[in-house]
Amino acid sequence: MAYQKIIGGMGLGYGSKYQLLRMLGWHRNDFNKRIMACVGLSGNVNWLDFGYDGSLDKELLNFDFIPEVNDEWKRLWECGSTGGINWDAVGITNDNTYILVEAKAHFGEMKSSPKWKSSNAQEKNNKQIKAFLDKYKVNTSVEAINNGSYQLANRLVALDFLLSRGYKAKLVYVLFENGYEYNTQYNKSATESQWLKEFDDKLLKLGIKGTGAEALINICVINCNSKS
Numbered sequence: 001m002a003y004q005k006i007i008g009g010m011g012l013g014y015g016s017k018y019q020l021l022r023m024l025g026w027h028r029n030d031f032n033k034r035i036m037a038c039v040g041l042s043g044n045v046n047w048l049d050f051g052y053d054g055s056l057d058k059e060l061l062n063f064d065f066i067p068e069v070n071d072e073w074k075r076l077w078e079c080g081s082t083g084g085i086n087w088d089a090v091g092i093t094n095d096n097t098y099i100l101v102e103a104k105a106h107f108g109e110m111k112s113s114p115k116w117k118s119s120n121a122q123e124k125n126n127k128q129i130k131a132f133l134d135k136y137k138v139n140t141s142v143e144a145i146n147n148g149s150y151q152l153a154n155r156l157v158a159l160d161f162l163l164s165r166g167y168k169a170k171l172v173y174v175l176f177e178n179g180y181e182y183n184t185q186y187n188k189s190a191t192e193s194q195w196l197k198e199f200d201d202k203l204l205k206l207g208i209k210g211t212g213a214e215a216l217i218n219i220c221v222i223n224c225n226s227k228s
Contacts, residue, residue: 016105019176019224020088031222035091035099038220039170043094059086063158066098069165076128076161077154078121085158088174097168102155105176106189107198112151125154132157132213140207149206159216170218173199177223192221 023031024047032045048065051058062077062084063070074084089101104110116122126142132153133140145153155171162169175195190198199219203209208217 016088016103016109016174016176019105019222020101020103020174022224023174023222024089034220034222035101035172035174036093038172038218039097039099041093041095041097041170045091045093045099047089047091059088060090061086063162065090066162066167069162069167073158073161076124077157078117078124085154095168097170098162100155100159100169100171101174102151102171103174103176110198110202111148113148114146114150128157129153132160135160136211136213136216138207138211138213144206149202152202152206156213156216171216172218172220175199175219175221177221178225192223195219195221 088103091099159171
């Protein structure tokens with residue numbers, strides 16, 4: 001299985017990577033219950049291992065954990081210099097549903113813009129994003145998606161790719177309360193209500209609110225400092 005080295009490192013005691021590692025290590029049973037409740041399933045989750053590579057190790061990359069579709073995905077999607085889509089965590093439930101996790105600890109982590117390797121790469125990926133927007137009747141432009149919400153778009157495109165090929169899969173945004181202690185103007189820790197408003201505003205701005213695409217997004221808010 002191929003992996004991609006974790007991008008951006010890990011903060012000791014703060015940040016989405018650290019908080020997710022806490023949940024998967026020290027609070028796994030509680031974390032599993034929350035995730036399963038969030039996606040409306042019963043049973044348990046088996047979380048796939050990362051690859052070894054020193055203190056940072058390597059995240060799961062593209063659909064290397066589903067080899068039978070990974071080559072097709074890489075033909076459709078330009079993976080670029082980073083090697084493609086890096087998942088913060090991937091789990092498999094008792095009924096073989098893939099749980100694809102994107103974790104955030106502050107508002108700054110919600111913003112993302114593409115770094116194209118070439119104009120051909122830009123055209124290739126924008127074509128897939130446009131097809132997704134048309135399929136789910138999302139009233140926005142590819143340019144608007146690329147201007148700060150590219151990561152959300154490529155996660156949705158990847159999820160739809162799996163679903164359209166008969167796989168069961170859920171996309172889960174794990175949003176951490178009290179997950180980031182070095183607040184700045186743009187990188188602010190958030191309460192549950194602030195997170196939900198931020199996400200709601202983003203979906204509304206992008207035209208995703210009220211469409212079939214919104215139903216593909218599962219949001220799990222976890223307070224890092226308590227069980228509430």
